Amino acid sequence: MTQSPKRSNPQPPTTRNWWKTGMITLITLIVIGFVFVGVKAFAPTKVAATAQTTSGPTTNINLTLNKKQVNALADYYVNKSLSGQSLKYRFQVTDHAMLTGSTKVLGANVNFALLFKPTVLANGDVKLTAQKLSIGSLPVPVSFVMNYIAKNYPLPKWVALDSGKKTMTLHLTRIGNGKKLSYAAKQIDLSGAGKFVFQARIPANQ
Numbered sequence: 001m002t003q004s005p006k007r008s009n010p011q012p013p014t015t016r017n018w019w020k021t022g023m024i025t026l027i028t029l030i031v032i033g034f035v036f037v038g039v040k041a042f043a044p045t046k047v048a049a050t051a052q053t054t055s056g057p058t059t060n061i062n063l064t065l066n067k068k069q070v071n072a073l074a075d076y077y078v079n080k081s082l083s084g085q086s087l088k089y090r091f092q093v094t095d096h097a098m099l100t101g102s103t104k105v106l107g108a109n110v111n112f113a114l115l116f117k118p119t120v121l122a123n124g125d126v127k128l129t130a131q132k133l134s135i136g137s138l139p140v141p142v143s144f145v146m147n148y149i150a151k152n153y154p155l156p157k158w159v160a161l162d163s164g165k166k167t168m169t170l171h172l173t174r175i176g177n178g179k180k181l182s183y184a185a186k187q188i189d190l191s192g193a194g195k196f197v198f199q200a201r202i203p204a205n206q
Contacts, residue, residue, distance in 0.1 A: 057203075057204040058182075058201040058202055058203055058204060059201075060200070060201050060202075061199065061202070062186065062198070062199050063199075063200070064195065064196065064197050065195075066193045066194045066195065066196070067093045067094075067193055067194030068194075070093050070194070070196055071091075071093055074090075074091040074092065074093075075090070093190065093194060094190075095191075096115050096116065096117055096131065096190060097115070097116040097117070097118055097128070097190075098113065098114070098116070099116070100113045110135060112133070112135045113133070113134050114130065114132070114133045115131045115133075116128045116129065116131065118188045119188070120186065120187060120188050121169075123173055123184075124172060124173045124183075124184025124185055124186070124199065125170060125171050125172055125173055125184075126170040126172060126185045126188070127167055127168070127169050127170075128168045128169075128170065129165075129167050130142040130166045130167070130168070142166050143166055158170065158171045158174050159171070172184055172185060173201075181200060181201070181202055181203075182200075182201045182203075183198060183199065183201065184198070184199045185197070185198055185199075186198065186199050
């Protein structure tokens with residue numbers, strides 16, 4: 001007796017999770033922004049053009065993280081980016097955003113620490129206010145270092161630095177120029193376990 005061929009059960013269509021990758025990219029950008037001032041005091045970067053603000057209808061997807069998750073992502077990014085570099089640093093979120101590390105000055109290892117206070121702006125951008133900077137055992141005026149960075153190192157197109165006000169603004173809403181996936185911060189709460197709410201904005205024509 002001939003057996004009829006077995007029918008394979010149809011597999012449910014796989015949900016596209018590409019936007020999740022975009023959200024991880026967002027967290028990476030946040031980390032880059034936090035470490036930017038500290039890192040650029042010791043390493044140059046390329047010139048970047050001015051970005052445009054995202055406009056038009058979008059589909060919005062929110063992602064909520066706590067301090068432990070943000071710190072884990074920060075460690076992943078930092079460890080990946082430090083390959084082959086003499087500069088060593090670590091970004092951690094505690095009661096404030098803190099960048100610590102070490103670099104060589106005149107052949108000697110010198111520790112540094114930079115503290116930021118993050119603020120979510122009404123449009124979804126993030127403002128970082130530098131509160132304290134120390135190199136070795138000496139406190140260094142934050143405005144002096146930020147002014148030096150502003151004059152000697154071109155900023156990424158989505159970063160604006162005001163050395164007079166000791167602030168750096170991460171224009172997350174300008175990423176993608178309104179044509180690609182862009183981002184916005186909804187909430188940054190550093191109390192307790194922490195709560196970080198970010199939003200991916202997908203243009204309607206994507």
